[in-house]
Structure formats: C-alpha cells, structure tokens
Amino acid sequence: MTKVYSTQPPGRVLASVEQIAQIFPSADGGTLQVLDGVNLTIREGEIVALLGRSGSGKSTLLRILAGLLQPSSGEVRYRGVPVAEAEPAVAMVFQSFALMPWLTVLENVELGLRAAAVPRAERRARALAAIDAIGLDGFETAYPRELSGGMAQRVGFARAFVQRPDLLLMDEPFSALDVLTGENLRSELMAVWGERELADQSICIVTHSIEEAVQLADRVLVLGGSPGTIQAELPIHIPRPRDKRSPTFEAAVDKLYALLTGRPAGAPGAHTPLPGPLTHPLPEATSGGLAGLVEIVVAHGGQTDLPDLADELSFDIDALLPLVDAASMLGLLEVDGAQSFITDAGHAWHWAGIQESKASFAHLAVTRAPLVRTIVKALENSDTGTLRADFFRDLLRRGFNEADAERQLTLAIDWGRYGELFDYDADTDEVMLSEVASGLASLLEPGEGTDIGEGTGTGEATEQKPPEAP
Numbered sequence: 207m208t209k210v211y212s213t214q215p216p217g218r219v220l221a222s223v224e225q226i227a228q229i230f231p232s233a234d235g236g237t238l239q240v241l242d243g244v245n246l247t248i249r250e251g252e253i254v255a256l257l258g259r260s261g262s263g264k265s266t267l268l269r270i271l272a273g274l275l276q277p278s279s280g281e282v283r284y285r286g287v288p289v290a291e292a293e294p295a296v297a298m299v300f301q302s303f304a305l306m307p308w309l310t311v312l313e314n315v316e317l318g319l320r321a322a323a324v325p326r327a328e329r330r331a332r333a334l335a336a337i338d339a340i341g342l343d344g345f346e347t348a349y350p351r352e353l354s355g356g357m358a359q360r361v362g363f364a365r366a367f368v369q370r371p372d373l374l375l376m377d378e379p380f381s382a383l384d385v386l387t388g389e390n391l392r393s394e395l396m397a398v399w400g401e402r403e404l405a406d407q408s409i410c411i412v413t414h415s416i417e418e419a420v421q422l423a424d425r426v427l428v429l430g431g432s433p434g435t436i437q438a439e440l441p442i443h444i445p446r447p448r449d450k451r452s453p454t455f456e457a458a459v460d461k462l463y464a465l466l467t468g469r470p471a472g473a474p475g476a477h478t479p480l481p482g483p484l485t486h487p488l489p490e491a492t493s494g495g496l497a498g499l500v501e502i503v504v505a506h507g508g509q510t511d512l513p514d515l516a517d518e519l520s521f522d523i524d525a526l527l528p529l530v531d532a533a534s535m536l537g538l539l540e541v542d543g544a545q546s547f548i549t550d551a552g553h554a555w556h557w558a559g560i561q562e563s564k565a566s567f568a569h570l571a572v573t574r575a576p577l578v579r580t581i582v583k584a585l586e587n588s589d590t591g592t593l594r595a596d597f598f599r600d601l602l603r604r605g606f607n608e609a610d611a612e613r614q615l616t617l618a619i620d621w622g623r624y625g626e627l628f629d630y631d632a633d634t635d636e637v638m639l640s641e642v643a644s645g646l647a648s649l650l651e652p653g654e655g656t657d658i659g660e661g662t663g664t665g666e667a668t669e670q671k672p673p674e675a676p
C-alpha cells in the first residue's frame with residue numbers, strides 16, 4: 207500500500223541553504239543577479255515544491271542545493287555539514303532527461319553507481335531492481351532514441367532511485383511530457399516513492415505548475431521577485447491520494463495563485479525600483495490573446511474565478527498567468543486573489559469599434575507597459591522617428607539573457623503594432639514611430655518613471671543601468 211507521508215511532524219533538517227545569492231555574468235559583459243537572500247530547509251521525509259515563474263531562479267537554486275553550482279555567496283549545508291561539491295546522497299532528475307545516447311537503458315541507470323565504484327554484480331542487481339520498480343522491464347537493452355519521452359524520463363527516475371538518495375531533486379521532470387503521460391508518471395512516482403521503506407527520504411521538486419505543487423508537496427515555497435527570493439510558504443495539509451476536485455485542493459490552488467499573482471511582500475518600499483522594462487517585463491501575452499481573455503471574462507459577467515476558468519478551458523492554470531498579468535498590467539482586468547474582474551478600461555476596450563479600441567489600447571500600453579513606453583519615448587527622441595531594433599536589444603540585454611531580451615522586444619512590437627504606436631521592418635531591422643504615437647507625446651512627461659529610455663535623448667537611455675540589488 208502507498209505510504210501516506212508527511213504532514214507528519216517535521217523530521218530533522220536534511221539540507222539547508224542560508225542567505226544564498228547568485229550572480230551570473232550577462233551577455234553584455236555585466237552581471238545578472240538571479241537570487242538574493244534565499245533561505246530554505248528541507249527536512250527528512252518531506253516533499254517540498256519550489257514554485258515560481260520562468261526565470262525566477264528555480265533551477266539555479268536546485269543546482270546550488272545539489273552542490274552542482276557554488277553560490278556567489280551564502281552557504282549550503284547537508285546534515286549540518288557545508289557542501290563544497292556534488293553531494294553524493296543527493297540525486298537529480300532533469301526536465302530534459304539528460305540520458306547518454308550511446309548507452310543502453312541499463313548502462314544509463316548503472317552509470318552513477320559505476321562512478322561511485324560500486325562492484326559490478328551489485329551495480330547490475332540494483333540497476334535491474336530500479337528499472338523494474340519504475341516499469342521499464344524489457345527495455346534494459348534499448349537506447350534512449352528508441353524510447354518515448356515518458357519512457358526516457360522513467361530511465362531518469364531509475365537512474366536517480368538506484369543511488370538510494372536521501373534527497374531527490376527534480377527539475378520540472380514532467381514538463382517535457384504530454385499532459386497524460388506526465389500525470390501518469392507523477393502518480394507512479396508517488397507510488398514508488400511511497401513504497402520505499404526509508405522514512406527519511408525527501409524530495410525537492412521545481413515546478414511552475416501550481417496544480418503539480420499542490421498534488422505532490424507537503425510544503426510549497428513560492429520563489430519570485432527580481433532577484434529571486436522565497437516570497438511565501440504554504441503547507442499543504444491534504445491527505446494523499448489528493449483529489450484535484452476537492453474543496454481543500456482548490457483552496458490551496460487559489461491561495462498559491464494569489465501568492466504568485468500578488469505583489470511581492472514588502473513592496474512597494476523605499477528601495478523598490480520604479481517600474482521599468484527591466485524590473486517590470488512584459489508578460490508573455492499577445493494582443494490577440496489579451497482580447498480573447500477579456501472576451502471570456504466579459505462573457506462570464508465581468509468576473510471569474512481564474513482556477514475555474516483554467517479548468518473550464520482545460521488549461522493548466524499557470525498557462526493563464528501571463529495573460530492575466532498582461533491584462534492587469536494594462537488595467538484591463540483587476541485581480542484579487544484568484545478572482546479577476548473586468549475594469550472600466552477593459553469594458554471600454556472590449557465594446558469599442560476597431561479604431562477606437564486600438565486607440566484605447568495604445569493609450570494603456572504607453573502609460574502602463576514600461577517597455578512600450580520606453581520604445582515610444584526613444585523613437586520620439588530620435589530625429590527620424592526610427593531606430594535600429596538592436597538599440598532596444600542592447601538595452602534589454604542589461605537585464606535579460608539573449609532569448610528573453612528577444613522575446614520582450616517581440617512582445618513589445620506586437621503590442622505597439624496593435625495599438626498602431628510603432629511598426630517594425632524585418633528587412634531593415636528598424637522600429638518606426640507611427641503618427642498615432644506622436645499624438646501621445648503628452649503622456650510621456652517625466653515623473654511616471656521608467657528605468658531605461660527616460661530622459662530627453664536616446665543617448666541618455668543607453669546610460670541607464672539595471673536596478674541595483676537593494
């Protein structure tokens with residue numbers, strides 16, 4: 207029978223990180239602070255989920271916890287002893303499976319034991335038992351290329367189990383799988399883990415899925431902010447197996463949803479940077495997606511419970527997050543906990559004719575979306591109303607990596623084009639101001655704050671720096 211674990215009295219501390227900060231070199235030769243002042247403990251026998259949005263530093267924190275990455279400052283301890291290198295009692299499962307393509311399933315599973323110099327016969331016996339436990343019998347001689355994603359991740363689990371770790375670290379292990387395969391493997395993992403005899407084995411799983419966190423964890427830590435810190439902790443006292451439709455499950459999802467969408471604790475404060483493109487990135491939502499969300503909320507009478515809406519649309523709730531964030535950044539929706547309400551601006555935008563709705567979107571984007579505002583302002587301050595897109599890419603790379611900077615620019619161009627604020631010519635790689643935007647100049651007086659692109663000329667914009675760590 208499956209062991210029903212935790213929500214039991216906490217065991218002894220297995221692993222802890224104290225005051226961790228992580229600073230990476232960024233593409234432009236500067237630095238990018240990903241984590242700051244992170245503290246967490248993992249106790250024997252508990253399952254902890256690290257929940258956060260993309261880029262919040264979850265994987266970085268997990269690698270630090272595993273001893274695979276030395277933090278810029280702070281300390282990692284394992285059973286009270288500072289960790290200086292990869293911790294042998296810790297095993298890791300990766301989103302990308304990370305299998306050796308030239309080795310068979312059996313050889314992949316044996317690999318860690320080989321490195322630990324476990325004798326051949328014991329190695330083989332343990333690997334076969336782990337393969338058996340995770341339902342891979344018959345695939346021992348297969349190569350990774352012959353396996354489906356779900357089977358490949360089973361190898362990832364077997365490779366971790368075979369080490370008999372005290373702490374299993376998992377970095378979004380189900381997110382590369384289709385929904386059904388992921389769901390199935392998640393339940394099997396819990397069954398296999400639950401059958402194991404040792405009561406002190408722990409799991410720390412990184413996820414951006416609220417439901418996955420509630421499904422698996424005894425405790426959910428919400429990582430967020432820039433740089434990332436632990437912003438909230440929610441114990442999940444729901445007996446296993448957990449029913450997604452139960453009121454307690456739904457209440458936990460709502461709570462986490464509110465924590466993820468809410469303002470970081472303590473904000474705004476004296477050290478809170480002014481809203482700018484680097485501190486307030488555009489959420490991943492197109493103008494078309496925003497129109498769809500507003501349409502749906504209007505159809506629900508102007509108010510909807512977001513987890514219910516996700517359910518209704520058969521979406522994982524976190525798929526809605528960027529759309530909801532974008533709608534609230536633009537003032538089209540207001541979010542209170544898990545409830546969202548259409549605002550007057552949202553109503554006006556929805557019911558207006560095409561030209562009018564574009565004009566009201568333009569107004570909202572210029573006044574409320576920092577990157578759109580920065581682009582309009584920089585274009586206004588150039589003689590020709592045209593600038594190379596690289597100018598904006600360079601600015602964005604002060605706070606984002608290459609791919610995220612490009613995504614931000616693409617989103618801003620989509621919003622700018624929809625509002626007819628500016629256009630982009632892919633042949634010349636130039637961004638051009640439209641006439642509509644010129645009329646919005648009065649909205650761009652100093653004082654409303656952007657951290658790049660503010661000032662009277664484009665030269666000044668390049669001198670702006672990413673926000674300093676408080």
Ligand SMILES: Nc1ncnc2c1ncn2[C@@H]1O[C@H](COP(=O)(O)OP(=O)(O)OP(=O)(O)O)[C@@H](O)[C@H]1O
Nearest residue numbers: 230231240259260261262263264265266267414607
């Ligand atoms: N070795 C590195 N060098 C430079 N930057 C890095 C490095 N590793 C991570 N980063 C950057 O740190 C930030 C946080 O990355 P991380 O992978 O920890 O986030 P995450 O929350 O796990 O995101 P996701 O859910 O998208 O995987 C990102 O901007 C990433 O590009």
